[in-house]
Amino acid sequence: MTSRDSLATGQRSLGDPSVRFPLWPPLTAGCPVTSTETVSYPVEVDYAYDKVPADLFTTAPGRPRGHERWAPLLPPLHAPGLGEGGTPLVRFGDGLWIKDESRNPTWSHKDRINRVTVSAAVGAGAEGIVVASSGNHGASAAAYAARAGLRCAVLTSTDTPPAVDAFLRAYGAVVLPVPVDARWPLLRRIVERFGYHPVSNVTPTHTGHGFGPEGYKTVAYEIYAELGVPAAVFVPTGYGELLFGVWKGFAELVALGVTDRVPRVFGCEPAVGGPLAAAVRGGVPATRVPVGETAAYAISSSVGGYRGVVAVRESGGGALLVSDGEMAAARAELARGGMWAEVSAAAGLAGYRQQEAAGLDLGSGPVVCVSTSSGFKDRDLLASSGSAGLDPEDWAEVERRVEAGGG
Missing domain, CATH: 3.40.50.1100 (Rossmann fold)
Incomplete structure (x- = not known):
């Protein structure tokens, strides 16, 4: 085995982990055994964890970047990459960090x-x-x-x-x-x-592609490699695949003996919907909710999935509802810090600020908010009005605009 060989061994149901399937073919419509007419249970990929290289999570010169670095704990990478992953953790205050996923090849996670x-x-x-x-x-x-x-x-x-x-x-x-x-x-x-x-969902409640969320585990690996285990991770959440991937990545670190705990993970959904929050409240695997209008179109969903419930439950985290106003404020805060994010991408920071204002005690350690995508992806991009033309000799107007500032 080389460092770039996958150790994936098969697929198993999240609804009943004893129900297992071969690795191929990939299951793209959830578990055919445990799913019901009302709840579709996803499958996840299992690995030969006893064969994971002992130095996989240590930093060393010459290691490949991105998914290639973590290949043993990913499904086989048969398709060529574009340099995905390896995104920066940006310090954003005392103990607060932003994982900026807009730096990926197509500007998103x-x-x-x-x-x-x-x-x-x-x-x-x-x-x-x-x-x-x-x-x-x-x-x-x-x-x-x-x-x-x-x-x-x-x-x-x-x-x-x-x-x-x-x-x-x-x-x-x-x-x-x-x-x-x-x-x-x-x-x-x-x-x-x-x-x-x-490569997207085809089931009544969300399952998505069985291999898909494995790619999101690399967010957790990268956070650990650079920061250790944070106290909490706040994640913009639609179907919950990213949320699950972050949790599973840290859970694997515990299973491998690399660390002894997982952070609390918080799914941050638009308040006009929130299927994950509804499922957690109701104690059900997944549910549907009516959805209102929101600028956070990328994470606005009427249907949830079981993955998000697992991540919240197993980490001791939570499912948070954030308003458009809270997301807009978080987006503006990110921009003032030099990061232009899509409204949806700012939901993680919005959720953190909401809980901070409520006095939530997250314990000791840093907090990471994932910012998922670039502001270029928003629907209102072309609707923003540019500044009116200016006569360069009109110094009074120049002075007025400069003193007024931008934003």
Whole structure:
């Protein structure tokens, strides 16, 4: 075995870990044994943890960057990468750090998941992939499909953000704008008709791709390598895949004896919906909720999944509801610190500030807020008004504007 060989051994149900499946083919519609008509249980990937190199989590010169560094604890990386991962932890105050995922190749955390899911498509021999997304997931999937030489169909909406639409078309993806409710039935038809590999959800409650969240574990590995185990991690949350990946990465560190604890993980959802918060409140594996209007379109979801519930429960964290106003304030705070984030991406910091104001005791240690994507991904990008023209000889107006400042 080399340091770049995967130690993945199979798949198992989160609903009942005793239910196991071979590693191939990748399960893209949850567990066929434990899922019911109302709750779809995801599967996760298992590994030969006893064979993990002892020095995997030590820092040494010459180690590969990004997913290649963590290959033993990822599914096989059959698709070429784009330099995903290795994003910076930016100090943002006394004991507060921002994990800035906008530094990934397509400016979001989704590159971590799509390197893995597109690798699954290559390993399964698929000619193409299909994804339902109007945001970061679609843009990233299109990039990794292009990199791997696969066709890509993206089911999107008519109000796709300008930057995302530009990504999709630049990478040669087939863009299919359809009503939201029609996306998933059409996705399933494309899978059946063309044999494309689905890299987004196809089930009644969210399961997503069985390999996908494994890519998000690398966020936890990187935080540990640079900072150790924080007291808490606050994560913008839609379906809960990133939340689960962060928790699982730290849980693996404990299982491997690298550390003795996991941080508390907090899922931060738009207050106009919040399926994870509703599931945690109701003590159920997953649920659906009505959703109102929000600027945080990338994490606005009416349906949740069991992964997020597992992460919150096992870490002693929580599911937080944050308002658009709180996210806008957090986004402005990030910008004042030099980081331009999408509204959705600021939900983690919004959740932390909310709990800080409420006096939540997180214990000792640093806190990390994940900022998931760039401000270029927001829908209102082209709606922002530029400054009116200026006569350079009109010093009084120049002086007024300079003294007024920007923002």
